[in-house]
Amino acid sequence: MVLGRLDVFDKFDILFEAGKSGLHGLKGLGLVPMWILRNAPGVQFERMRPYNGFILKFKSWIITLGQEPLARDIWNLMRLPVAIWEETPKKLENIFLRQHSRRIS
Numbered sequence: 118m119v120l121g122r123l124d125v126f127d128k129f130d131i132l133f134e135a136g137k138s139g140l141h142g143l144k145g146l147g148l149v150p151m152w153i154l155r156n157a158p159g160v161q162f163e164r165m166r167p168y169n170g171f172i173l174k175f176k177s178w179i180i181t182l183g184q185e186p187l188a189r190d191i192w193n194l195m196r197l198p199v200a201i202w203e204e205t206p207k208k209l210e211n212i213f214l215r216q217h218s219r220r221i222s
Contacts, residue, residue, distance in 0.1 A: 149220045155179075155197075171216050173209075 150170035154161070157174050165172060177198040180188045188199040 147221065149217060151217075169220050171220065173213065173216075 150165065150168055152161070152165065152170070152172045153175070154172055155175045155178050157172050162172055177200040178188075178191060180191075180199055180201050182201060182203060185201060188201055191197050191199050
């Protein structure tokens, strides 16, 4: 089953609200919450800010190796941008490390 746009945002709200008490506890443990999303709206970024968390936002849906038929179906049926990565691009790795370092220092 494929979730529609509103369903995906509702799922974020449900997960965010359910995890809010856990998010408060992360600060005491020195952990930084991170969400990996495709096409996140600004409100989700603002909701993570009080917890010193961050969101890695992707334009494409990243699919693991071996899932080429799924990627092809996603593109053919929904015209969503899809990418298959063998490894994380160095540029993305640097962004992640920079954001993480900024939040734990």
